[in-house]
Amino acid sequence: MIEDLSSKTSVDESTMLDLYRQLVRIRSFEEKVQELHKLGKLPGFVHVCIGEEAIAVGTCSVLTTRDHITSTHRGHGHMIAKGADVGRMYAEIFGRVDGYCRGKGGSMHIIDTKLGILGANGIVGGGIPMATGAGLSEVVLGGNGVSVCFFGDGAANQGVLFEALNLASIWKLPVIYICESNNFMEYTPTADLTAGHIYERSIPFGVPGIEVDGNDVLAVRKVVQEAVDRARRGEGPTLIEAVTYRIADHAEGESAFLDAYRPDSDIEQWRDRDPISRFRTRLLSDGIDEGVLDEIVQEERARVEAGVEFAEASPFPSEEETLDHVFAVRGA
Amino acid sequence: MIEDLSSKTSVDESTMLDLYRQLVRIRSFEEKVQELHKLGKLPGFVHVCIGEEAIAVGTCSVLTTRDHITSTHRGHGHMIAKGADVGRMYAEIFGRVDGYCRGKGGSMHIIDTKLGILGANGIVGGGIPMATGAGLSEVVLGGNGVSVCFFGDGAANQGVLFEALNLASIWKLPVIYICESNNFMEYTPTADLTAGHIYERSIPFGVPGIEVDGNDVLAVRKVVQEAVDRARRGEGPTLIEAVTYRIADHAEGESAFLDAYRPDSDIEQWRDRDPISRFRTRLLSDGIDEGVLDEIVQEERARVEAGVEFAEASPFPSEEETLDHVFAVRGA
Amino acid sequence: MAKLYFFQAVRRAIEVSMEEDETVIVMGEDVDLGAFGVTSELIGRFGPNRIRKTPISEAVFVGSAVGAAATGLRPFVDVMFSSFFYVAMDQLMNQAARLRYMSGGQVELPIVYFAGTGPSGSTAAQHSENPHALMMHAAGLKVVMPSTPADAFGLMMASIRDPNPVVFLGDLSLTSLRSEVPDEPYEIKLGTADVKRPGEDVTIVAIASTVRTALDLATDLESEGISVEVIDPRTLVPFDWNTVANSVEKTGRLVVADPARRLCGAAGEIIAGINERSWSSLKAAPQRVTWPDVPVPFSPPLEASIEVTKADLEKAVRATL
Amino acid sequence: MAKLYFFQAVRRAIEVSMEEDETVIVMGEDVDLGAFGVTSELIGRFGPNRIRKTPISEAVFVGSAVGAAATGLRPFVDVMFSSFFYVAMDQLMNQAARLRYMSGGQVELPIVYFAGTGPSGSTAAQHSENPHALMMHAAGLKVVMPSTPADAFGLMMASIRDPNPVVFLGDLSLTSLRSEVPDEPYEIKLGTADVKRPGEDVTIVAIASTVRTALDLATDLESEGISVEVIDPRTLVPFDWNTVANSVEKTGRLVVADPARRLCGAAGEIIAGINERSWSSLKAAPQRVTWPDVPVPFSPPLEASIEVTKADLEKAVRATL
Ligand SMILES: Cc1ncc(C[n+]2csc(CCOP(=O)(O)OP(=O)(O)O)c2C)c(N)n1
């Protein structure tokens, strides 16, 4: 059993509301993405994080823009929680010039270095070294930032994770490796092909391995805060396995060519543990007025609508841009 | 402290003498390699395993030719213990046509599929997947063989090891991963850059991780026998860290361009734990006649001399062979 | 004769091969389904012992295939997208492509490394590579890249039966291509090009999806009285130099279409090779039509802009006339 | 002006760069010593914070350089032997070479990936690659491969200062080459070829160690009245097409020497590129002299047999006359 940390956590009201707002923003963003995908408006692969938002939000709530993150193909939530503007995100996902990457990256490659987002990644496990390297910069340059590496439970079988755990351990890098353990790697239950517990995989490297309820935003926030504190104190990396469930399809549109590969009842069961309703219940029980929460929901939905409008109004990049950005020009 | 298994092991006399013979054969082979290298007779990189012979011998003593091994750049001992002919090995190391690979592979790439030697490897960690695949063949084809993967302590930081441990664990592959933990990776003490204990690295995968005195041939034999038995029973892989010390240089000839990177006293200390003298003492205390052992030494030295002669008499391959063996011809 | 989609034809060859040879196994991520359907439902028929779903650990499963092939199996390895080869590149280049040579010819390594390849609709820079040039440069890998379902079937049959590692790249822009595939199993020898359309004035060597573009163009130009010969090499290693050289010696003009980046790509190689073989027949500078040297961009118009189009190809053909 | 060995010149450039810029760091295995001496003893001077010995984990340290470069450092990464790039190929090809493009130009990635390259005396198939063609095909990597200590110094200075990932390959057969390097630091702009010897009749474009072979041959042929121009491109990406094209337009004859396999190699690329630029100037078929398409064999006479020799080169030159 994963310990219930949420009840033990006290956070001030404005932070609580902010967490709620972030959760709602991501959910609204992703639901809109699903809708847009159904309308055939989105090119390429799109992976949404519905049901897993608490990990992104809990984690990024203890980071500053000076801290870095690397993300995955399922990265929209991380970006938003790290401060990304939904309009520019939609623009990127649409392939428009006002997107974060001028339309060159798309859903799997949203990057904003100003926000400390070193990038989503289309290669499973591909961002793990990059996050480790961002941690190295802190150590070498004497900074106080940390680096957070989000990766999936499927990515936990990529060798590069272990190389990183070793490197971060011996160099005491301020890196927090956060596994979004959502039960699936594409269409296969992760446990079918994954020996043991992921959170224990760091133990032989002398790196703390922690399991946390990934659908409990306060619990995530708490363990990440502890890991971040350790990292900032120069005590090195932490591995956190945040247990959640991928309510959404692996990729939008998959049902067009796939039969069901999991029982609906599983999905239903996890819907009952939805991180947003759970947190809402908690807020209400803390005495927060329902109207305040509803207003947040309205505002975030409106933000998302405005974001889509912004994106749709943005032009595609001009064809000449194809040849740009291969190399940086020195001194430019 | 590593448990003393040797005293608890009983092995019949002819096997004991055979183990001794193998140890002496490898030592004689390697000392000759050093001598030949000093004479400038050996092309390319040569890495000898002096002081580490007990691991190869103890391990291979419980294998049959049906079992497979993969090896490393420091692989001469493994080959010999697995049954390789010293003459053909020298021929290979000399680059001659009577070498195991017709001179195409050299010291780092000796291969003999008939003996179950899938190859030394010039890539640190490179043979780990191959050994894993040989184990897969046993499972798929319903064989009863096992596969042994030798690798160095330096290789224990290559991600592919962890991928293999996971794969072998979930598929219950009959693979024994044997780390020759000789304290060094090139010129750096392994512990400087390696978090925790290597033998513990398999634990999170549910794979037994065992530490053994790598300078005690009987101890190695015992733990490998247990691992092989488990593997043959379909109970999956084992990781064994055999603790030893690289008495020899990383590569022959290195002192020409390197200052000392370790105290001589360390080397001396480990010479006192030499696996061959230790085993000889044991044999003598078991009541074996010194003359018998001396005769083995003489025979093996003679074998090595004959091997060198064979190799030196062998011609280089003809230049046309450069173009051969890129592709197999179907039905040929 | 049934009409099959491109990847259905691949699937059928795998199925036939698994029936005829018990040592053929399948490994890869989600191969019970198969990313492009090439192994879908085989698990029901052949069971999980032979259809092996792997964790996301490309290096180890690509490399395991080498050990497995050296010890009696014939693995068909689904790497999914060809961009993922890079994750397992040591095992492909330093191990699979080297073991036979380094062993002095002791081992046969009957392995097929399959992947979908090339852009498939804004999948962006990490899912759109066409890495065949790298594989061609390796020495020790055969490289197959067909353009039709019928060729895909016959070449996959030959690839699985081949005693060497074969990289079989299925161009994802052919996913919706459906055409006739003979019912009776057959194979197409690796290393045989196919003259997809005979002609007299210009030779177009076209790889994978660009074959269709070249054939379209040939039809267009026919009305102008320009007779285009379209050659599909089908396998890039071994490469059927004779068929191409014979054609160029007839037409005197060469255009190569390759859906890949330019620098050190297959197109340049084919031109250099024909220079060497048929220089005196060349009436004009050989032309190549490739992507520009950029990663594949996400945005649909940018992605479209890198592709080898009929207009590009036409320009190149006219440049030789 | 002191005489320096090839890798000493590289080392000096690293040392100078580390002095002038505190963000330059070194990472790699045993870099306190440095496999080819390029970082030897720097640790005493710059300390272990900037000279970072890594475990044998190429994928993570090659990839860490990307994260480090994106966040303020300028890593010099010693990959040791270029064959080891394959172990870290995803991080090189899918990450380092892509991040800037995929980000729409947001990041600069000032990284030097250094490795010794090519055969160095029977080091066999896994320690003898010359993988520059793969890097050239990548799009997003600069590729440097010099032939003299002086060039190595100036190009390494420029590589470390460059805001992009640069693969810097030090040809191991130049290890014993020692020649003058100016005392004052200088840099050589990436993308500038050098005419190592002017001539009128034939252009030889020679890469890395083959430059010396070409210069030797040029001297030999002078006595026969054959005037050979030898061009060293020095950087393969960006490639100085102008210098080569100008030369070929003067001589009308092109021979390319490349110490690497043939198929999809740099030699074929240079020939295809010059075909496109200078076709009408060509008086004879351009020739290439490369290794055959085999892994590098161990046995000394076999290893020698793949090399680009003066005799091979002479034959190629004569074929153009
Ligand atoms: C190296 C690599 N292998 C395979 C894939 C294909 N792929 C994309 S997502 C995915 C599943 C990833 O699972 P996980 O890491 O758990 O992330 P999740 O999708 O569950 O968030 C796979 C196999 C890939 N993108 N990269």
Ligand SMILES: Cc1ncc(C[n+]2csc(CCOP(=O)(O)OP(=O)(O)O)c2C)c(N)n1
């Ligand atoms: C992938 C790779 N990286 C680096 C090297 C260079 N190298 C050769 S041996 C060696 C040290 C290996 O140490 P270990 O695995 O402990 O084996 P040992 O030499 O101690 O037997 C290194 C770094 C290599 N051959 N392959």
Ligand SMILES: [Mg+2]
């Ligand atoms: Mg998952």
Ligand SMILES: [Mg+2]
């Ligand atoms: Mg070691």
